[in-house]
Structure formats: C-alpha cells, structure tokens
Amino acid sequence: MANNDPFVDYLLRLGDNSLVLGHRLSEWVGHGPAIEEELAVGNVALDLLGQSRMWLSLAGEVEGQGRDEDKLAYLRDAGGYRNLLLVEQPNGDFAMTIARQFYFDVFHHLLLGGLSRSGDPRVAEIAAKALKEVDYHLRRSGDWVVRLGDGTEESHRRMQTGIDDLWFYTGEMFESDAVDQHMSAQDVGIDPSTLQPAWRERVAATLSVATLDMPKTSWTQRGGKRGVHSEHLGYLLAEMQFLQRAYPGASW
C-alpha cells in the first residue's frame, strides 16, 4: 500500500509513531508499578494519541481520498503502517518500557523542534503544540533512566538490559530515505540523519549520569518506515482494530 505522495507517507510516519507507542503505553494502564506511574503512563499515552490524531487527520486531508483519522488508524494492515520498529516493541518490564520511551523521547523532541520551523504551517503548528508535551515526556523518561540506572543492583541491571536490547532499533530513526530527502528539500520535513549527533550526545550524557554503559553495536534493524514490521505490530493492531474490523462503521 504505497503512497505516491511522499508528503502523505511522511505524515503517516509521524502519526503512526505516536499512535503505536501510545497504544503500547496504554497496555500498562491497570498494571503500573505505582499509582503515580499508572497515571503518568496513561497521560503520556493520551498525549501521543492526541498528536497522532492531528497528524493522521492532516495525512488524510493531504491524500484527499476520503480517509480520515479513524479510517487510517483502524483500516490499515501492518504493511500500511509506517512507524519505527522501536515503538512497536513489547513493553517488557518497566525498565524496558522506559528505555524504549527514553530513546524515542530524545528523538521525538529533536524532530518536533525541527518540524516546528517547517515551511508548511500545518506541520509547524502541530509540531509546536506537541513539542511542549514531549518536554514533559522526556523529563519523565530521562529521570527514570537515571533513577533506575543509578539505583539498586537489580534496577541497574534491568535498565542496562533495556538500553542494550533496544539499541539496534535506534539506528532506523536516523536513516534518511527518498521520502525524508524529498520532504526536507521541500522545507516541509527534516532529514533525520541530521538529528543523530545531538541524539547520541543527549543519550550519552544521560546514560553517563545513570552509571549505564552506552551500547557499542552499530548493526541496525530496519523496515518500519516502509511498512516491513516485526511480528509484534500485527498483534497490536489485531487488538486495536478489532471493533472496527468486526463491526465496520460502529460508533457510539
């Protein structure tokens, strides 16, 4: 399900990252380690869901084929999703969820900062709004990386495992393809490869304070941005889309 318009693809990537990660986080609701984290994880999920709605609505508008946010969210199969592999990875333990969130938040913050200066005002205004929320997301996940890393022996071990196990999904965030290059040349999008030095620097600074080791492998797993996903996304969509698939057009 390729889109001819790179702008639509670009917007789907933005919307799908937020939608899939928001859905993953919502799986914690009812299972949080403490009431405060229960609320925090639900709030972050809600922010991401709201951001996703704005990106997907704009994608549908630009595409101009009558697909709105709901059709895009509920009626695309895994191959039509454009999110990064990182955000669809299962929650694991709390440290794994935090590692995934931290990697994404640092990237998301840099990306939205750049997009808030986009030449397309519709992109710029969504990014500027989302950026303020992501400030809070980053403070929370960064704080947890430090607290767990520089915590007990067990929390340190778990945090290091999360950081290590998800590392090879981080390279994909910075791989620039034809869609990225086109949108960046149009002054609408950002070439993600330009964000990598700042991302590495920020991640390294936090890991160092957290007494954690920065992973050294350079091999990267890739595919999400062009619709080639890990097996996990199918299960996630099966749950998220169930109602609309079983009862098309249902609403309340």
Add this chain to the structure above:
Amino acid sequence: MKAARPPEGARPLGGTARSDARGDTSVATKPTAGQVWQWLEAVPDPEVPAVSIVDLGIVRDVGEDSGPEGPVTVVTITPTYSGCPAMDMIAEQIESTLRGHGLERIRLVTRLSPPWTTDWMSAKGRESLRQYGIAPPAAQSVIAFDPKQRIRVVDPEIECPLCGSANVECISEFGSTSCKAQYRCRDCREPFDYFKAL
C-alpha cells in the same frame, strides 16, 4: 493577543442593528461580542469545574461570519493538551450555552497556533484554582531536561494551596488529568494538585 476580551460596550455582532434588510429574526436582541464572552464565562471546564473555559484561555476569539441564512457567531477555541478528552464536551457545552441564550447559528473553529499556554490563564482563574485546592501554574513554562539535575526540583513559585507554604515537593509531573501534577506540602503534610505550566 487577538483573543483579548473586547472592552465594555463593544460593537454588536452582525454589524449595526436594523441595517439588515433581510431582518434577522433568530435573535431577539443581537448580542455584542462582549455578551457572548460573558455567557461563555459561565461554561466550566469539565475536568476542573472551578474554572471557566474563558479563564483557562481555551476561548481565543468570538467573531462573526456571514452565512446563507444570516450572520453566524464564530467561536474559536484551542485545545489545552493534544489528547485532552474534555475538548468534545467543551464544544458541546459552548453550543448548548449559546443556544440557550437564543443564538441559532453558531460555528466552532479549532485553532492550534499559537499553542495553548498556561500563561493565558486569567488572574481570576488562578485565584479560583487556589481556592478549589489546586496550585495555579508558575509563569515559566517547562524546564528543559537535564540529566545532571534530578527533576524533582520545585519551581519556587509553587505554593501549597492549603497553607501557603512554599516548602513543597513534587511527587509526579503527571496527575489525574493531563494538565495536573502531584505535589505534597512538607509543612502541612497534605498532598495537592498543581496545574502544571505549559
């Protein structure tokens, strides 16, 4: 800011009265924008009912547009947080409130830019929050993440809404709604909500 409330006696919505040959019969007396603002002040935020949507800065503009059946009152609102589930209810309440005052042609417009900030909250809104038991937002927006600084630092402007002490601590920057954080007072020992700066 465009959304600054118009002064008393602002011009009536729909231009000068009686200049309309078609004769607008939908509203007995054409309300001024100032009146519409006043009506909207009676609409509470669904999640923090102590404060109105006007005092929160959600209503950005009240204006008028022409429609096929006559002038339409246009109310421009902005979402607080992207995922705030109260926005739909706020839109419904605006409509039903204005209909209750006799306005028939109403259009709601959502504006994203500039993004909503707690700096738009009115002095009255801040005071109502305090009396309701929620510490009002500090003027400064979000502090950037710095790994060297444990974030459970407290903005000096935050005071316990119950005893007024500034000796407070942050429990979590996320609370029962998107717009609130959880704090605790070290003096009176009470936990309280803080309407966080955005």
